[in-house]
Amino acid sequence: MANATKPYSVAIDLGSGALKSFNKKVEVKLRDLRGFFYDRGAVDAAVYGLKNPTVYEYFENSQPSARGQMNFGVTTLNPGKVGSEYYMTRGHYHAKKRAAEIYVGLGGKGIVVMQTKEGRFFHSPISRGRIVYIPPLWAHRTVNTGEEKLSFFYAYASDAGHDYGTIRRKGFAKLVVEKGGRPKIIDNPKYSP
Ligand code: F6R
Ligand code: ZN
Numbered sequence: 001m002a003n004a005t006k007p008y009s010v011a012i013d014l015g016s017g018a019l020k021s022f023n024k025k026v027e028v029k030l031r032d033l034r035g036f037f038y039d040r041g042a043v044d045a046a047v048y049g050l051k052n053p054t055v056y057e058y059f060e061n062s063q064p065s066a067r068g069q070m071n072f073g074v075t076t077l078n079p080g081k082v083g084s085e086y087y088m089t090r091g092h093y094h095a096k097k098r099a100a101e102i103y104v105g106l107g108g109k110g111i112v113v114m115q116t117k118e119g120r121f122f123h124s125p126i127s128r129g130r131i132v133y134i135p136p137l138w139a140h141r142t143v144n145t146g147e148e149k150l151s152f153f154y155a156y157a158s159d160a161g162h163d164y165g166t167i168r169r170k171g172f173a174k175l176v177v178e179k180g181g182r183p184k185i186i187d188n189p190k191y192s193p
Contacts, residue, residue, distance in 0.1 A: 002067075004064035005063055005064070005069065006132075010022075010043070010061060010085060010088060012153070014072070014106060015107075017074050017076060017105070017106040017107055017149075017150075017151030017152075017153075018054070018074070019059045019061075019074045020075060021061075022059040022060055022061055022073060023061060023062055023139070024056065024059070024060040024062040024073070025059050025060070025121060025170060025187065026058050026060075027056075027057045028054070028055055028056050028057070028089070028090070029052050029053065029054055029081070030043060030046055030047050030050070030052050030053055030054075030055055031043075031047045031052050032055075032090075033082075033088075034047075034057060034088060036088070036090050036091070036167065036168065036171075037083075037085055037088075037127055038083070038171075038175055038188065038190065039078050039082060039083040040087055042082045042085075043082050043147075045127070046082055048175075051161050053078070053080070054078065055077065055078055055080070055087050055088075056075065056077040056078060056089055057075070057076050057090060058073050058074060058075040059073050059076075060072070060073030060155075061184035062158070063158040064158065065158050065159045065161075066158060066159055066177050067157075067159055068155030069159065070112045070142070070155055070156065070157060070158055071155070071156060071157075071158045071160075072153070072154060072156075073153070073154060074106065074143065074151055074152065074153050074154070075089065075151065075152055076117050076126050076149050076150070076151045077079060077089065077108075077110065077144045077149065077150040077151070078144065078149055079108075079144050079146060079147050079148060079149065079150075079177060080144070083175050084144045084177040084178050085161040085175055085176065086110075086133070086140055086144055086145050086176050086177070086178065086181070086183065087143045087144050088094055088143040088144070088165060088176065089141050089143075090140025090141070090164055090168075091113070091139055091140060091142075091164075091167045091172060092117060092139060092140070092141075092162045092163055092164050092166075092167060093114060093117075093137070093138075093139045093158070093162075093163040093167070094136070094157075094160040094161060094162065094163070094164055095162060095163045096157070096159060096160050096161050096163025097136055097137060098136050098157075099132055099136055099157045099159075099160035099161075100133070100134060100135050100136050100153050100156070100157075101134040101140065101154060101155065101156035102131060102132070102133055102134070102154065102156070102159070103126060103131065103132040103142070103152045103153070103154050103161075104129040104130075104131050104132075104153040105126040105127045105128050105129060105131075105132075105150075105151075105152050106128055106151040106152055106153060106160065107127075107148065107150065107151045108127065108128075108143075108144060108146045108148045108149050108151060109126070109127040109145060109146040109148075109150065110125070110126050110143050110144045110145050110146060110150040111124070111125060111126065111139070111142075111145055111176055111183065111185070112124045112125075112126050112132050112134070112140055112142050113140070113141050113143065113174055113176065113185070114134060114138040114139060114140050114141075115138065115170060115172060116137055116138055116139070117137070117166075117175050117183045119173070119193060120138075121173050121174060122138070123174070123185060124154065126142065126150070126152055130132070132152075134165060137171065139166070139167060139172070141167070143176040143183075145176065145178075145183040153174045162163065169192075170191065170193070171188050171190055171191045171192070172181075172191065172192070173187070173188055173191050173193070174186065174188055174189060175187075175188045
């Protein structure tokens with residue numbers, strides 16, 4: 001039952017972003033992202049050359065999936081690139097239509113790209129002290145455009161669900177790439193709306 005969870009609190013180290021306790025840890029390695037980066041050949045070469053590095057991890061306080069409950073945690077995204085595309089999360093739509101999310105930047109710098117199925121696109125910087133509001137129906141992906149680890153706190157409805165398949169099949173409308181030493185947001189030539 002949704003209201004069976006007891007209240008509790010958890011310490012977070014705001015300097016490093018380390019959450020003192022969590023009940024779910026997910027580690028995503030480069031090979032897991034093969035279907036998400038633009039240049040699959042570059043992914044294969046990097047997986048081989050760099051021995052399949054960890055791209056990001058998230059540490060979560062996960063509640064039962066029930067209406068009214070929330071999950072929260074911290075994502076840490078390493079710096080790096082595949083070809084000219086910066087390291088990023090897979091990105092997803094929430095499976096449930098009425099599920100917003102909040103990100104709070106803790107360290108590093110990057111960009112949160114967001115899009116809707118109707119073709120709207122938005123991007124926001126994320127860094128220590130910046131809050132990003134992701135409304136319902138907006139897919140979201142975080143990109144590390146800096147040279148340090150990017151970390152952010154997140155909170156969302158525990159019954160939101162994650163639709164990764166749509167992004168895996170269709171991609172994101174825009175890519176975040178390095179051009180002339182700076183991040184640039186370009187149209188994704190492979191995007192199918
Ligand atoms: C949860 C959420 C974040 C991401 C995390 C990893 O709804 O948006 O906690 O789950 O940053 O990204 P994905 O889930 O896209 O691999
Ligand atoms: Zn989400």
